[in-house]
Amino acid sequence: MDDKPANGRSGGWKQDPAGVRKNILSVAMAEFAANGLSGARIDEIAAKTNTSKRMIYYYFGDKERLYERVLEEAYREVRAGEQELELDHLPPVEALKLLAEFTFDHHSRHPDFIRIVMIENIHHGAYLERSELIRPLNAGAIQKLEAICRRGREAGLFRKDVTPLQLHWHISAMSFFNVSNRTTFSHIFGTDLFMGDGQEALKRQMVEMVVGLALKPERR
Incomplete structure (x- = not known):
């Protein structure tokens, strides 16, 4: 050969x-x-x-190792994009907004990332578990939210009973569903939410929900 x-x-x-x-x-x-x-x-x-x-x-x-490297690269790319946001220089509410917006936009622009994660769930996370890079790589996502939440609490803005991990779950869940279920949702309910104005509205509402969850009731 x-x-x-x-x-x-x-x-x-x-x-x-x-x-x-x-x-x-x-x-x-x-x-x-x-x-x-x-x-x-x-x-x-x-x-x-x-x-x-x-x-x-x-x-x-081999093919399995190539798949594992693809999975690692997919996560590396999203975490690298978060790193470029320089959130530490922003007020906590603005930082949380920007991170949520970035996640929504990234997932929308990278449907293959969503599909790869869905495929890995089908494999029960076996290749993710084998990787020595993915877990520490993704720890950075929670660390960024921990820093934002800490600054928000110190400023008297954020609740103490909403954790960074919970915020990450909510941001990921809404951004992920927007892509993962787009085909079935569109077939059932039409495509309006997935056009330009529809996507902007969904992103704005997602950000409002996440920030509203993080803020103390009197700060909303």
Whole structure:
């Protein structure tokens, strides 16, 4: 078996291994999201990348390890986006609003992330459990909310009986459902909520609910 990429472009992996790995992960993300772990095929992934099947095995070992790396990359991307928000420089209410808005928008723009998480739930979190990166990577999401909540409580704004983990659950749940159930919801109730104005309204309402939950009743 030679090292010629499936698309006929040879030698690219030698000059840019990081770029090739990124390309493989991007293509694999789409394939796993569309077909699941069992349905995705390395031959199909290789045919759509800038490299060869041999090099996919060289970089990632086997299909299960490639799927695990895709899962890690999906979580890394959302956590990296949160990091770029620089929430520590904002008042606590504004920081919470911005984080909730970011999550809603990120999930809406990255439906493959939602599908990968759904697929991992089908596998009972087995590959997430195997990963040494995902749990510590996602701890950062709770740490950011802990910092926001601490500042909100110190300012006399936030309740003490609503935890950062609970807020994360509510933000994730509404942002996730917006994508995961879009097809069935649209078939039953129509597509108005998933058009531009509908999405903006849902995002605004989600943010209002999350902030309202965090605030003391007298601060609402």
